[in-house]
Amino acid sequence: MSVPGPLHSWMQRRRWAMRRGGGAWQSPPSMVLRLLFPVLVLVLLTSLEGGNAARWGSGSAVDDGALTSGDLVPTLNAETFNSSLLAAPANWALVEFYANWCPACKKYKPHFERVARLFTGPNRVHEGVVYFAKVDCADQASQKLCERFSIRYYPSLLWALPPVLAISSRSAKIQSPLEEITNAQTAEALLEQINKRIGKSFSLSDATTEDGKASGTNTSEPLQMPASLHDVEEATAQAFKIIVDEKMLISDNRGSFVQFLMLLVVHHPSERCRKGSANLLVNLAELWPAGQVPTAAFLDHPLCGSGLPRNFWVSCRGERRGYSCGLWLLFHSLSVRVADSESAAAFSAIHSFVEHFFNCQECQQHFLEMISRKRDVIASQEDLVLWLWHAHNEVNMRLAKEEEVSKIWNPNYPKVVWPTRQQCSECRVVASVEKASSTEEPEWAVKAVYKFLKDWYGASLLTFPDTIHEGVESEGQIAVSRGGDESGRNGSSAVRNIAAVAILLASCGFGLVALWWRMQQKKRKAAYSSCCYAYGRRRRRRI
C-alpha cells in the first residue's frame, strides 16, 4: 500500500525514534486523531463562544481572516493608544478590541477591513472622517487598556471622537459620545452604523475618481460635530496666549480687555475659565496697574486653569479649523448665557475683542463692517444670539463663494448656511431642496433657530470630566455630560471665595457697563431716527 508523502516521512521518523528507544509506537490512525485534536478544540471553542461567534462576522467573509502583520488597520497598545488617537487625522475614531486567539474576531476581520478601506490606507475614498484602529487584548501590552474600557467580549467596537477615546475610560453604562457599536456583524451593517452616527450615506461601493475626489454618495455634506466645552475653553486659553505672545496688552486696549474679561467671569460656560478670569480680574490693579505694562505674573496667569491650552481640538479638529472655529464657539456659547439686560454690553465686549485682539485682519475688517451695517439695537439675548448667528452665516456664505473660486476647501467641512436641514429641519420655513454647498440663505423660521442655538450652545454643549485637562487617565467612570459646566471633581465644588467675590464684582460691573451701553444705544437710536426723519421729510419734499 502506498502511503501519502507526509505520513510516510512521519512513519519513517517514528521508526527511527523507536530504534533509538524513544517513545512507544503509535498507529497512524491514533496519530491522525492527535493531529486532529487541536482542530477539534478550535471547533469546540468556536461553538462555545456561541452567540458572539455567531453574531460577528457571520456574513460572507472575503478572506480567511488571519491576523497578519502589515494590516490595513494599525494595532495599538497601552503605550501607543493615547498619542495615536490624539494625533488621529480624522474626526471620529472606531477601535476594535479583539483577541488574537478569538475565532469570531478572525472571521470579523475582513468585514472590518472592508469598511476601513473606505476611510484609511492608500485607496481610501473618504479622508479625515473615521480613524480605524484595533487593540489586541490578548497581548500583555494592551491588557490595562482593555481593562480601562471594560472590554467584556470580543470583538467589541468603541466609537467616539478621537480625543475622547484618548483621554477617557468607559463607564458601565455607556453614554454618548463614547459608545459601543453593536449590530455591526457584517461590513454592510457596520457602515450603516457609522453612517447613522455621522449623518452620511456612504456606501461600500464608493470609489475615488481620477482627480482624487470621492465619487458616490453625498460626500459633500458637512459632518455634524457637536460643539464641545473643551473647544470653548481651548479657544479662551489660546486667545489669552495669543494676546500675551503678540504683545497686544497695551494701555489703549486695557478697557476692551477688562470688558471681555468681565463677560468671561460672568458668562463663560466653563467653571474653570470663570474662576481663572475672576482671579485675574480681582488682582488686576496689582497685576496690570493702569498706565503700566502688565507684570510677569499677569502674563503667566492660567486663564482657564493650569494645563490649558492643550493644543488639541475636539469639535474644531481638522485642517484650516482650530482657533477661529473655537472663537466662534466661544462667542456663540457666551451669547446664549447673557441676560437680556446684559446683551448690549456683551455685544460691545465681543465687538471690541474682535477689533483689538483677533489678529486676522480680513476677519476683523469683515466683522467690523457687518457691525457698521447693523441698524437694530441689541436689546435682548435673542437679538444677540441671532445677530451672531446671522453674521457667522454671512462669513460662511462669503467663504463658500471664495472656496468655489479657489477650489480649496476641507471636504468634511464645506462652508454652508447653518444649521443644516439635517441638524434642524424646523429651522427652515420652506422645505425647498438645497445643495449642501448652497451660498444662498433659505427662509428661516427665526424663533426655531433661536431655540436651536440656545440648545446647541447651551444644554447640548458637550462636556468632559476634569481628566481631560489634567492628563490623568482615570480608571473610574467617564462622565461625559452635556450642558456647559464640567462634571468632573471640581465641577460640583464651590467656587473659591476670592473668585466668588470677583464674580460678584464683575457681575455688578458688567451690569453697570450694560446700563451705560444701553443708554448710549438709546441716544444713538434717537439721533439716528431724527436724522432719518429729517432725511425722509427732505425726500418727501423733493417728490
Ligand SMILES: Cc1cc2nc3c(=O)[nH]c(=O)nc-3n(C[C@H](O)[C@H](O)[C@H](O)COP(=O)(O)OP(=O)(O)OC[C@H]3O[C@@H](n4cnc5c(N)ncnc54)[C@H](O)[C@@H]3O)c2cc1C
Ligand atoms: C469673528 C470671526 C470672523 C471671521 N471672518 C473671516 C473672514 O472674513 N474670512 C475668513 O477666511 N475667515 C474668517 N473667519 C474664520 C472662519 O469663519 C472659520 O472660523 C474658519 O474658516 C474655520 O471654519 P470651520 O469649518 O471650522 O467652521 P466655523 O465657521 O469656524 O464654525 C465653527 C462651528 O460653528 C458652527 N456654526 C457654523 N455656522 C454657524 C452659525 N451661523 N451660527 C452658529 N454656529 C455656526 C458649526 O458647528 C461649525 O462647525 C472668521 C472667524 C471669526 C471668529
